Amino acid sequence: xxxxxxxxxxxxxxxxxxxxxxxxxxxxxxxxxxxxxxxxxxxxxxxxxxxxxxxxxxxxxxxxxxxxxxxxxxxxxxxxxxxxxxxxxxxxxxxxxxxxxxxxxxxxxxxxxxxxxxxxxxxxxxxxxxxxxxxxxxxxxxxxxxxxxxxxxx
Amino acid sequence: xxxxxxxxxxxxxxxxxxxxxxxxxxxxxxxxxxxxxxxxxxxxxxxxxxxxxxxxxxxxxxxxxxxxxxxxxxxxxxxxxxxxxxxxxxxxxxxxxxxxxxxxxxxxxxxxxxxxxxxxxxxxxxxxxxxxxxxxxxxxxxxxxxxxxxxxx
Numbered sequence: 001x002x003x004x005x006x007x008x009x010x011x012x013x014x015x016x017x018x019x020x021x022x023x024x025x026x027x028x029x030x031x032x033x034x035x036x037x038x039x040x041x042x043x044x045x046x047x048x049x050x051x052x053x054x055x056x057x058x059x060x061x062x063x064x065x066x067x068x069x070x071x072x073x074x075x076x077x078x079x080x081x082x083x084x085x086x087x088x089x090x091x092x093x094x095x096x097x098x099x100x101x102x103x104x105x106x107x108x109x110x111x112x113x114x115x116x117x118x119x120x121x122x123x124x125x126x127x128x129x130x131x132x133x134x135x136x137x138x139x140x141x142x143x144x145x146x147x148x149x150x151x152x153x154x
Numbered sequence: 155x156x157x158x159x160x161x162x163x164x165x166x167x168x169x170x171x172x173x174x175x176x177x178x179x180x181x182x183x184x185x186x187x188x189x190x191x192x193x194x195x196x197x198x199x200x201x202x203x204x205x206x207x208x209x210x211x212x213x214x215x216x217x218x219x220x221x222x223x224x225x226x227x228x229x230x231x232x233x234x235x236x237x238x239x240x241x242x243x244x245x246x247x248x249x250x251x252x253x254x255x256x257x258x259x260x261x262x263x264x265x266x267x268x269x270x271x272x273x274x275x276x277x278x279x280x281x282x283x284x285x286x287x288x289x290x291x292x293x294x295x296x297x298x299x300x301x302x303x304x305x306x307x
Contacts, residue, residue, distance in 0.1 A: 028230070
């Protein structure tokens, strides 16, 4: 009985985490759309500034509440490029969303992500295990391509 | 065409950015790692705004004239990042990427209807195909044993 209860409790917790992931995706969709709408009021770098500054204030408040010490030193050089990439990503996503809509943007962006993820896996970059593209994966890539074409052309 | 190409390049760098963020998170802790991104991006975008003479957007009058909900995108982004970390730690890559993508693309489709009044059944089918394709690619992904990878086999 105890095992049964534990099993169901575990399933409940797993479902909760799955729900959190779905919610994270929904929030990302909202973020892309809202940032795109920001383009009606701000320049591209204005959007980047407000998007990052608001999150920075919230994050600072969290770190202060947790009394965590700030640490930035001793990382590989490319880690410090993360802010530059962040600006490029927010600016380009807002610009594209405003012109082609959120779903077309997200579909194309997903395709781009799939390509870079495959390269990261293939060469084991960022300490990831080396994972070659397998023949069995090709129908999956084809489905993504077909899906992207359908979203963009409609 | 330029928008489509930019969106593709955006996605390409998105994965690289995510991996870099993960690396920063491993080195400095999740919040500290995310802080590097936000501090750098805030300072750089402020400088670029000023160089491009868009500093007038920082005027209080302009800031409050913008609908308040537009600013919520940033809060949503931060929440999504935290939820993604928690959820991914308690599931696997396949489940986390497909679920996040389902939420993301589904919401984008809904918000396109809200903001632009556009909805197409074929577009929804396209999103379903992307999700199925992603699930397929992730399901068939198999890391190589360390020694065979090292030998290039």
